[in-house]
Structures are given as C-alpha cells and as structure tokens.
Amino acid sequence: MSTSTKKAVKKAAKASASSAPAQAPSAAKPARRRPTTSPWAKVRNSPIHGRGIIASKDIPSGTRIIEYEGERITKAESERRDEQRAARAAEGGDGCVYIFEINKRHDLDGHMSWNTARLINHSCDPNCESENVRGHIWISAKRDIAKGEELTFDYGFDVENWKEHPCLCGAKRCVGYIVAKSHRWRLKKRLAKERKAKSSRRVERVK
Numbered sequence: 111m112s113t114s115t116k117k118a119v120k121k122a123a124k125a126s127a128s129s130a131p132a133q134a135p136s137a138a139k140p141a142r143r144r145p146t147t148s149p150w151a152k153v154r155n156s157p158i159h160g161r162g163i164i165a166s167k168d169i170p171s172g173t174r175i176i177e178y179e180g181e182r183i184t185k186a187e188s189e190r191r192d193e194q195r196a197a198r199a200a201e202g203g204d205g206c207v208y209i210f211e212i213n214k215r216h217d218l219d220g221h222m223s224w225n226t227a228r229l230i231n232h233s234c235d236p237n238c239e240s241e242n243v244r245g246h247i248w249i250s251a252k253r254d255i256a257k258g259e260e261l262t263f264d265y266g267f268d269v270e271n272w273k274e275h276p277c278l279c280g281a282k283r284c285v286g287y288i289v290a291k292s293h294r295w296r297l298k299k300r301l302a303k304e305r306k307a308k309s310s311r312r313v314e315r316v317k
C-alpha cells in the first residue's frame with residue numbers, strides 16, 4: 111500500500127470519528143495484519159537498495175527463513191497488475207515487482223506492507239532462493255549465511271527490459287543489471303554489441 115493510501119485511510123477514520131454520528135464498527139474497515147517475522151532475520155537499511163533483510167544469526171544452508179506471503183491471483187490479474195506497475199514506473203513511480211509464480215494458473219502478489227519478505231533485494235550471486243512448498247513460497251538459504259549478511263535472491267527477470275533495472279548488488283559476478291542467471295549470457299552479448307557500436311561511432315567522429 112502506498113503512503114498516500116495509508117494517509118487517506120487514516121484521514122477518513124479521523125473525519126468519521128469527529129463529525130459522523132456514533133455508528134457500529136464499519137465492516138468495510140480493512141483488517142490490519144501484523145508484518146511477517148522470522149526468527150532468522152530482521153529488516154534493516156540495505157547497502158544495495160532502500161531497506162533489506164539481514165540475517166540476525168548464522169543461518170544453516172537449506173533453512174526456510176521467511177515465507178513470501180501475499181494475495182493469490184489469476185495469471186490474467188497478474189498481467190493486469192504488471193501493466194499497471196510498468197505504467198507507474200514509466201511515470202517515475204514505484205516500479206517494484208512483487209509477483210511470484212505459484213503454478214500455471216496462479217501467481218502471488220506480495221505487494222502488501224505486512225509481507226516483510228518483499229524487502230529482500232536481488233543479487234547476481236544470491237545466498238537465498240525461493241522454494242514453492244505446496245503453493246507457499248518460502249525464501250530459503252542456498253548456502254550457510256553468516257549473521258549480519260544481507261539476504262538476497264535472484265529476481266529472475268527476463269532480458270526484455272534490462273535497462274530499466276540497473277543492479278547495485280556489488281557481487282564480483284554482477285552483470286550490472288537485474289537479469290535472471292539463465293538470461294545473463296544474452297545480456298552480456300547485448301552489452302558487448304552496444305560497446306562495439308559505441309566505439310565504432312567514436313572512431314567515426316575522430317575521422
């Protein structure tokens with residue numbers, strides 16, 4: 111939920127408390143959910159981007175650290191929301207992606223403030239991976255993780271809109287953009303092509 115929506119809800123609640131006649135509690139009031147927590151990790155500022163999730167103790171490889179929770183939606187709805195997100199991003203708004211695939215027909219939209227796992231950042235050399243456990247998405251340790259390390263996973267983005275997602279993960283093998291490991295060879299090819307075109311343009315100008 112965006113800050114402005116939160117403010118609007120608060121403002122509406124305040125107005126009805128001061129000016130409206132006493133009423134039974136409204137059924138329309140959205141239920142508040144407590145943010146998901148994990149015994150293994152905490153929310154902290156991230157050196158990669160904004161806030162992230164940091165290991166609060168040593169985590170053994172294979173541990174299910176935190177569930178990625180959200181709303182189960184159809185693929186059609188998922189596409190509609192992704193288009194909305196792209197339009198927001200084009201206007202300079204929130205372009206974050208929070209959609210996970212559950213199965214062929216359903217996705218999970220984790221764009222809820224109580225879904226703490228949505229804060230996990232991407233890395234080109236991640237220490238976590240997502241695991242689908244009977245339709246529940248878990249973020250699990252890919253290797254032993256030391257206390258204080260930031261949790262990361264591969265966002266799995268395709269190579270289509272790579273320029274929109276510069277990567278700041280800082281990993282040695284970082285390709286500079288958030289792209290799934292399986293697509294990185296394609297990105298490297300495109301980057302090499304762009305570099306070549308740039309340098310030949312420079313040579314043209316010198317002539």
Ligand SMILES: C[S@@+](CC[C@H](N)C(=O)[O-])C[C@H]1O[C@@H](n2cnc3c(N)ncnc32)[C@H](O)[C@@H]1O
Nearest residue numbers: 159160161206228229230231232276277278279
């Ligand atoms: C799902 S949010 C992750 C939480 C985010 N750090 C925050 O504070 O809201 C995803 C967004 O975080 C940013 N992000 C995640 N990983 C990144 C990375 N490796 N490099 C740069 N930005 C990253 C991108 O803006 C991405 O769209």
Ligand SMILES: [Zn+2]
Nearest residue numbers: 234277279284
């Ligand atoms: Zn990277």
